[in-house]
Amino acid sequence: MNATPHHQDARGNRIFNTHAHHQTVALGEAIGRRLKHGLVLLLFGDLGSGKTAFAQGLARGAGVPESCTVTSPTYTLVNEYPGRLPFIHVDLYRLPEPVDPDEIGLRDIFEENGIVAVEWAGRLHPADRPPCRLDLFFSVTGDAARSIRIIAYGLDPSDLLNDIDI
Template sequence: MTPASQTDGNVRKVETQARDETVALGHTLGRRLNHGLVILLFGDLGSGKTAFAQGLARGLEVPASFVVTSPTYTLVNEYPGRLPFYHVDLYRLPEPADPDEIGLLDLFGEDGIVAVEWAQRLHPADRPTCRLELFFTVTGDTVRSIRIIAYGLDPSDLLKDIDICSFPP
């Protein structure tokens, strides 16, 4: 992972060189989380959103016996761990999706971690005040640029000195 310059304390940009590094980034972040949080994932198909969510699950101590896959056809997969992990995929929903109609607002109020793939399908007004947003961009065959923005959070706990090498998946 190659850190890039930060524009301010609420924004962090990293570059992963391979899928394993994207998974490891999720793992690192998952290990740091100790209370409920909504994480919105933006990016095209194949940009690394699901790989990140798989690492996040391992960092949250979701047992390895649970295969973490994108819930494209089920909308939400729930996994047990140190904190409950809710993996949401809005890909098949019309834009904008109504979070109340699909039960997403209830999940946002849970004391678990909610990772939402295809978060661009949510209207900006429906996004929780306190959240992380991750923007995945394909910049090479295996290279991903990931911009992380913290909203309504003290970013020093989550974004400062992220080093995926210290927590292998």
Template sequence: MNAGSSNRPGAFEREFLTRSANQTMALGYALGSALKRPLALFLFGDLGSGKTAFVQGLAPGLGVPGTVAVTSPTYTLVNEYPGRLPLFHVDLYRLPSPADPDEIGLLEIFEENGIVAVEWAERLHAGDLPTCRLDLFFTVTGDSTRSIRIIAYGLDLPDLLKDIDV
């Protein structure tokens, strides 16, 4: 997996290229293992771009037991998983755009003491996103390759991304 980095004002950006679903999951695992405090992750990308595979790797990195099946919450909106930091997996695919985060209970979930991974985050207004967060942009670059650009917003998040090595 290749990684590159660049800077933008108020944020730190890093890009990864994965060559399989397993590598996308490995990136999720590496990030989950590095997370030490509650944080919101916003996942942007088309169908099949690797968002759910990433969360399936993120979960064990957060200590979600391997016996727990991590699936897309497309029809339930939110799946919650136990771990050293609980994981709230949110899927906004079936909601109209723009979705009101207060109306769907997302603001309450942001206040939980865990990790919130939101798929189809483009259905939210940019102004509804917390100031301290990770934005992940998934792009299909080939049959099994994906570009995953992660932008960290927050004081200590750049160090988090610098330490990820997969």
């Protein structure tokens, strides 16, 4: 699939460059396959930057069946899907900033034993973000090209992010 291999920047962040929609999906799937336990992933980026495509791949990697259509839960706020690990997809786009995680049950969701992907995570106050998580920053770099910077908090990202071939 030939996405540009990831590299590590001076701060230890991992950066992946994808050149097509299917590569962004494949990156999510590769990371989802490597997860052995629950984890929160906070997705940051503008409209159309690849957050939902990545989340769809993440769901497949977590074992969500192909028969389940994974869509952005913009109007429902939270969608949950069965899989090898439950996949919980949260979209904060329609909520005002800052979001109160207690009002919408987000703290409870963060403690679920599944993969939690939160789109529009910038609406969360930094103090309300779980200490153990991945932050992913999506940038549009061309018509279908994306740069995805991943920062790990409270865990060693080497098992998740090294040697990913998309």
